[in-house]
Amino acid sequence: MLRFSLLSPSSSRARAGLLTTPHGQVPTPAFMPVGTQAAVKAVTPEDLRAAGATIVLSNTYHLYLRPGVKLIEQFGGLHRFMGWDGPILTDSGGFQVFSLGHMRKLTEEGATFRSHIDGSEHRLTPELAVAYQEALGSDIAMVLDHCPAYGESPEAIAEATERTHRWAERSLKAQRRGDQALFAIVQGGWSSDLRRESARRLAGMGFPGYAIGGVSVGEPKALAYRAVEDAEPHLPKEKPRYLMGVGSPEDLVQCIARGIDLFDCALPTRVARNGSLFTRQGRVSIRNAKHRDMDAPFDASCDCYACKTFSAAYLHHLFKSDEILYHRLGTIHNLRFILRLMEESRAAILGGTFDAFARAFLDGYKSTDEETRLEQKGKWAAAREARGLQEE
Amino acid sequence: MLRFSLLSPSSSRARAGLLTTPHGQVPTPAFMPVGTQAAVKAVTPEDLRAAGATIVLSNTYHLYLRPGVKLIEQFGGLHRFMGWDGPILTDSGGFQVFSLGHMRKLTEEGATFRSHIDGSEHRLTPELAVAYQEALGSDIAMVLDHCPAYGESPEAIAEATERTHRWAERSLKAQRRGDQALFAIVQGGWSSDLRRESARRLAGMGFPGYAIGGVSVGEPKALAYRAVEDAEPHLPKEKPRYLMGVGSPEDLVQCIARGIDLFDCALPTRVARNGSLFTRQGRVSIRNAKHRDMDAPFDASCDCYACKTFSAAYLHHLFKSDEILYHRLGTIHNLRFILRLMEESRAAILGGTFDAFARAFLDGYKSTDEETRLEQKGKWAAAREARGLQEE
Numbered sequence: 057m058l059r060f061s062l063l064s065p066s067s068s069r070a071r072a073g074l075l076t077t078p079h080g081q082v083p084t085p086a087f088m089p090v091g092t093q094a095a096v097k098a099v100t101p102e103d104l105r106a107a108g109a110t111i112v113l114s115n116t117y118h119l120y121l122r123p124g125v126k127l128i129e130q131f132g133g134l135h136r137f138m139g140w141d142g143p144i145l146t147d148s149g150g151f152q153v154f155s156l157g158h159m160r161k162l163t164e165e166g167a168t169f170r171s172h173i174d175g176s177e178h179r180l181t182p183e184l185a186v187a188y189q190e191a192l193g194s195d196i197a198m199v200l201d202h203c204p205a206y207g208e209s210p211e212a213i214a215e216a217t218e219r220t221h222r223w224a225e226r227s228l229k230a231q232r233r234g235d236q237a238l239f240a241i242v243q244g245g246w247s248s249d250l251r252r253e254s255a256r257r258l259a260g261m262g263f264p265g266y267a268i269g270g271v272s273v274g275e276p277k278a279l280a281y282r283a284v285e286d287a288e289p290h291l292p293k294e295k296p297r298y299l300m301g302v303g304s305p306e307d308l309v310q311c312i313a314r315g316i317d318l319f320d321c322a323l324p325t326r327v328a329r330n331g332s333l334f335t336r337q338g339r340v341s342i343r344n345a346k347h348r349d350m351d352a353p354f355d356a357s358c359d360c361y362a363c364k365t366f367s368a369a370y371l372h373h374l375f376k377s378d379e380i381l382y383h384r385l386g387t388i389h390n391l392r393f394i395l396r397l398m399e400e401s402r403a404a405i406l407g408g409t410f411d412a413f414a415r416a417f418l419d420g421y422k423s424t425d426e427e428t429r430l431e432q433k434g435k436w437a438a439a440r441e442a443r444g445l446q447e448e
Numbered sequence: 449m450l451r452f453s454l455l456s457p458s459s460s461r462a463r464a465g466l467l468t469t470p471h472g473q474v475p476t477p478a479f480m481p482v483g484t485q486a487a488v489k490a491v492t493p494e495d496l497r498a499a500g501a502t503i504v505l506s507n508t509y510h511l512y513l514r515p516g517v518k519l520i521e522q523f524g525g526l527h528r529f530m531g532w533d534g535p536i537l538t539d540s541g542g543f544q545v546f547s548l549g550h551m552r553k554l555t556e557e558g559a560t561f562r563s564h565i566d567g568s569e570h571r572l573t574p575e576l577a578v579a580y581q582e583a584l585g586s587d588i589a590m591v592l593d594h595c596p597a598y599g600e601s602p603e604a605i606a607e608a609t610e611r612t613h614r615w616a617e618r619s620l621k622a623q624r625r626g627d628q629a630l631f632a633i634v635q636g637g638w639s640s641d642l643r644r645e646s647a648r649r650l651a652g653m654g655f656p657g658y659a660i661g662g663v664s665v666g667e668p669k670a671l672a673y674r675a676v677e678d679a680e681p682h683l684p685k686e687k688p689r690y691l692m693g694v695g696s697p698e699d700l701v702q703c704i705a706r707g708i709d710l711f712d713c714a715l716p717t718r719v720a721r722n723g724s725l726f727t728r729q730g731r732v733s734i735r736n737a738k739h740r741d742m743d744a745p746f747d748a749s750c751d752c753y754a755c756k757t758f759s760a761a762y763l764h765h766l767f768k769s770d771e772i773l774y775h776r777l778g779t780i781h782n783l784r785f786i787l788r789l790m791e792e793s794r795a796a797i798l799g800g801t802f803d804a805f806a807r808a809f810l811d812g813y814k815s816t817d818e819e820t821r822l823e824q825k826g827k828w829a830a831a832r833e834a835r836g837l838q839e840e
Contacts, residue, residue: 094765098772100757123765127741131761139758349519365492366531369523373486373515380490380775 117149133193272301338422360392509541525585664693730814752784
């Protein structure tokens, strides 16, 4: 079963902890690389370990459709199927079903949706989401929640939030396995009252961990930060808190500062494949002409395999030449950047210097500006939709 | 400089040798994985070593156009640029310029061609091909040859063969570096007389190694085997022989039996990416439904990383789900299969049992039938042309 110990001084909101799962320990704050289809795109489990990953995320929606939950169960679960023997958290599929337009019908019982692969119709209920995740054998499962799209009315958001609470109760009752922790998901949209209410209601149900959901759906960053600030004080201190779908470097630091322990996001791996690599100064495109003849690592301060082994010029050449190898190297770099940021944040928290660390990091890191960010996100969402969700 | 020692008993045509280059030794017969653009698609130098590669091939035509020979020279050569510290053979670019339709004008002086990247016009002469390869710093360079397309007239082939001989002489004179071995290329098309003549003429020039070129251009297998049989007896026994562009498992065994020491081919890596994996029984598609729930390695007798680490079902899932990771794993499997076949062939030659080994292998291995093979090759060539040569 799941254990969580807080190791940090209580004076700060930022927390350092240790999450113990049936498949090993996760020092927190932690970032979970996203392996939607039982693989983190372009890398092996060994690459993940080498980059410092301690836990990965996979997705019930995708695995249910392909290769099927039953098949993975026959293999003794997701760990063995994908060759990752460390902790795994599975998302319930709520986000995919509700926010991405494949939902066909929603009732109190659950949702009916169409497969993005072959258009076939499927049903997902809180009970089925628990059963599927128990079959997958993840260490941490997520309840099925109702995640409203960005821009829905306050009434619709209130209704989705209430439904999420009722579904959370049903999910708890549906649990059969004793070795899988089930996390609740706080909704509440952009209303502080509703966020607080949602956190309190779910906290009262005694889950072993809590996620903040309904963010990273296209809103301005300030709204996501406020949602965290609204919910956080009402979540039990001794339980892990997970902010879903958030993972740009600045957001990680900002939300560690706001008391979050766990994160996941496809952004680091997705932008890597598009040529955008993290540095302490911000995202830099490997396409830039300055890398063409750069006879030095892309980032001399980085300890990832790509930076230790190859020059920036070689990465630039691979990218320009459409060589698949670039995808792996770029992915390894961005993952290592994020995972190291988490390691350094944790050390700073434990050393009592996190505020200074965060200030220095945020001062030095030039974020992608809000307009560009939302535009990119829009483009990506459209492309994703067009490709039937195949792209993370 | 290059040294070559033959280790095998002289009773058989099949030879086992040891090629010593400035960057290390190559036990022969050897297969060279193809890294056209200074990268073997989807794998790192470490992956290549782990699969048993001892030498890789790269392509002057591609590197000249991108990132440019000058740039690689500034990096101290191709070895350092691509992070492979073992032996490298570079092809001269003749095959690309002549057989793939980008050639604009041919004179005795050389060829003018258009870049497949931006349409710009470039010139290649025997002297420039040597100079470029000396700048790249490969261990073995190839002369610029005139490689006729399949189906050209006997007259055109005779002319190309004669020109290849004159260019070979010019290439020898153009050499400046003492630490790079220059190999000649036998042409002669499908005329036994011309093949013999070409081998004899070039042998008389005293090259440190000889390639048989002009095969693998769309001809039936029997013609390629005959070209080898025609040329081989006229090449000096004590020099390495390299058959260009040949690398299906059955062709490797057939041509080792005919006295070839070195091979290169993009086929093993290309078909891997398309889902076609080698087994001792023949090529098998990872797409096959039988792999869907196969809780065992794809090939239990294979010692590659993919087979030792993952189930066939997982590889099948990755392929069906368009996961990039499949490309790396499939590539590693096919390379290991080929490289192991070379290791086993060599051991059999040294043990005096190669004939039996080859017979057993060829009896067990179901080749792709000739019609399908030529059809696939045509499709691939068309796709390649459409994509401007970017695909190997």
